[in-house]
Amino acid sequence: MDCRPNFAISAALALLALLALLALLALAPALAADRPSQASVEAGRARASYRAGDHFAALAQARVALALDPGDPVALRFEAQLVRDAEGPVAALPLFEKALARAPDDVELLGDYAATLGEAGRNRDMLGAVRRMTELRPDDRHAYFLQAVLSARAGDDVLARRLLWRTAAAGNPTPAAMWLDAVIELRSGSPAQAVERLDALVRRQPDNLAAQTLLGRALLANGEGNEVIARLQPLAEWGDASPYLLTLVGRAYEELGRRAEAATYLDRAVQPLPTEVEAMPVGDGDGGGDPLDPPVAVRKLRELTGNGAMGEASVLAERLAQRYPGSADVVRVVGDVHLLAGRTAAALASYRRAATIRTDALLVQRMAATERALGNAPQVRALLAQRLRVNPRERASAVLLARLDAERGDWRAAVSVLTYTVQAGGQDPRLLADLAQAHLALGDSKRALAAARAAHGLQRGNGSVAGILARSLASAARAPALATR
Numbered sequence: 001m002d003c004r005p006n007f008a009i010s011a012a013l014a015l016l017a018l019l020a021l022l023a024l025l026a027l028a029p030a031l032a033a034d035r036p037s038q039a040s041v042e043a044g045r046a047r048a049s050y051r052a053g054d055h056f057a058a059l060a061q062a063r064v065a066l067a068l069d070p071g072d073p074v075a076l077r078f079e080a081q082l083v084r085d086a087e088g089p090v091a092a093l094p095l096f097e098k099a100l101a102r103a104p105d106d107v108e109l110l111g112d113y114a115a116t117l118g119e120a121g122r123n124r125d126m127l128g129a130v131r132r133m134t135e136l137r138p139d140d141r142h143a144y145f146l147q148a149v150l151s152a153r154a155g156d157d158v159l160a161r162r163l164l165w166r167t168a169a170a171g172n173p174t175p176a177a178m179w180l181d182a183v184i185e186l187r188s189g190s191p192a193q194a195v196e197r198l199d200a201l202v203r204r205q206p207d208n209l210a211a212q213t214l215l216g217r218a219l220l221a222n223g224e225g226n227e228v229i230a231r232l233q234p235l236a237e238w239g240d241a242s243p244y245l246l247t248l249v250g251r252a253y254e255e256l257g258r259r260a261e262a263a264t265y266l267d268r269a270v271q272p273l274p275t276e277v278e279a280m281p282v283g284d285g286d287g288g289g290d291p292l293d294p295p296v297a298v299r300k301l302r303e304l305t306g307n308g309a310m311g312e313a314s315v316l317a318e319r320l321a322q323r324y325p326g327s328a329d330v331v332r333v334v335g336d337v338h339l340l341a342g343r344t345a346a347a348l349a350s351y352r353r354a355a356t357i358r359t360d361a362l363l364v365q366r367m368a369a370t371e372r373a374l375g376n377a378p379q380v381r382a383l384l385a386q387r388l389r390v391n392p393r394e395r396a397s398a399v400l401l402a403r404l405d406a407e408r409g410d411w412r413a414a415v416s417v418l419t420y421t422v423q424a425g426g427q428d429p430r431l432l433a434d435l436a437q438a439h440l441a442l443g444d445s446k447r448a449l450a451a452a453r454a455a456h457g458l459q460r461g462n463g464s465v466a467g468i469l470a471r472s473l474a475s476a477a478r479a480p481a482l483a484t485r
Contacts, residue, residue, distance in 0.1 A: 056328070062078050073102040076098050077109050080112070082357075089117075089120040089390065089391065090392070093116055096109070110136070111146065114129035118146070127150055144163045144167045145167045152180060152183065164177060175201055175205055179197075179211065181197050182194040185218075191218045194214075194221075216245070216252075225254075229249060250266035310337075310340065313341070317338075320334070328358055329354075331350050331353050332350065334350050347370050348371065351370065352367065364387050365400065368383055380404065398418060398421035402414040402435075414438040419435065422451075427458065429465055435447075440468075440471060440472060445472065449473065452468050452472040
């Protein structure tokens with residue numbers, strides 16, 4: 001499922017920034033206390049925690065905290081959280097472990113560590129950390145939630161639901177708990193209940209594209225095709241809309257008997273992903289009257305770049321950057337404008353700066369595209385390989401890296417990358433089709449056929465997947481004949 005980042009910054013940004021400043025002023029006396037590193041951490045959290053949007057100041061505060069006391073578990077935890085966002089879960093784990101060596105009984109720290117282990121695919125180690133949490137605090141809601149996640153991953157939805165009920169006993173479920181609850185209801189054949197959970201989640205987080213997409217799936221399963229179209233069709237108009245989202249909209253039109261309109265989206269869903277870069281969509285709503293309010297500004301930037309008015313778009317992007325100099329999200333949007341205007345080196349500089357705060361698959365793809373456009377092929381491969389090391393489940397990076405290996409004829413490297421990602425949980429038709437192709441290139445008909453069948457089972461309408469399956473079947477049929485000669 002496509003899970004694009006959101007570049008909309010709340011209309012309440014100015015108020016939150018003011019609250020952050022007041023928090024900093026309140027913390028000032030603590031700077032002379034016995035634990036100045038913790039005061040610096042709290043200052044960083046007040047300035048950033050991704051609410052006030054002063055992300056770069058938060059990063060600086062984390063560095064100050066560690067300089068004041070390199071072994072302080074509070075400072076290490078804060079640094080680990082920032083590293084996890086910027087570099088991925090694997091990179092953050094040593095910092096969490098260093099913090100736990102100093103504070104082994106800190107339940108909140110254990111919770112962060114356990115969740116990061118799960119993101120890294122280390123479920124057995126995650127379970128050990130969660131069990132330690134329950135030993136220290138038997139009624140901890142976060143521990144119950146993490147156990148529910150593990151149970152759901154293991155396919156035990158009954159136990160996962162019971163554990164989730166324990167987390168909801170105090171009311172006000174977290175967005176993560178609402179998401180998991182909806183997934184369990186959907187898998188259990190209760191789409192109406194899933195719709196109820198996801199609708200509440202989307203109201204709370206209107207710019208959460210993953211939640212909107214899953215809500216579309218639940219609505220479709222509940223026979224509400226009209227609602228799917230109303231919610232997702234505007235997102236499907238984007239050139240880089242995910243195949244999954246396009247398929248949902250197409251199936252919704254099919255459900256309503258509007259087959260011509262359905263075909264438009266279903267045909268797009270089976271096409272290769274576009275390489276063009278578009279500025280990211282933002283949530284609905286006018287965002288107020290301020291033209292530099294980020295949702296308003298980003299919509300205007302989309303309009304200007306779409307019309308080729310790059311000069312005007314560049315001026316607006318510069319004004320936005322001046323208004324919000326500490327926001328990594330704004331830096332990233334500015335990078336998009338640079339790229340669309342043909343200023344590739346400037347775009348790469350913006351993307352690299354944004355990546356020091358928060359990195360995801362789409363930002364990595366943008367950085368790879370800019371490096372490639374600048375002729376930096378070795379840097380592209382190094383970027384993707386590093387990203388996959390710290391995010392073993394990131395399918396898009398695996399596909400790009402494997403295709404780079406295939407382009408230079410290193411099919412064994414391509415097989416290695418794709419197998420690694422599939423085993424880490426990457427059940428994606430693109431991954432599996434590419435894996436089948438790589439096995440075919442190496443003459444391994446048996447493995448090629450297994451991967452091609454798995455890809456076809458996930459996306460039967462994809463012509464390229466069907467073609468790879470046909471080639472794999474033909475290769476497998478020839479293999480016994482060759483063996484008997």
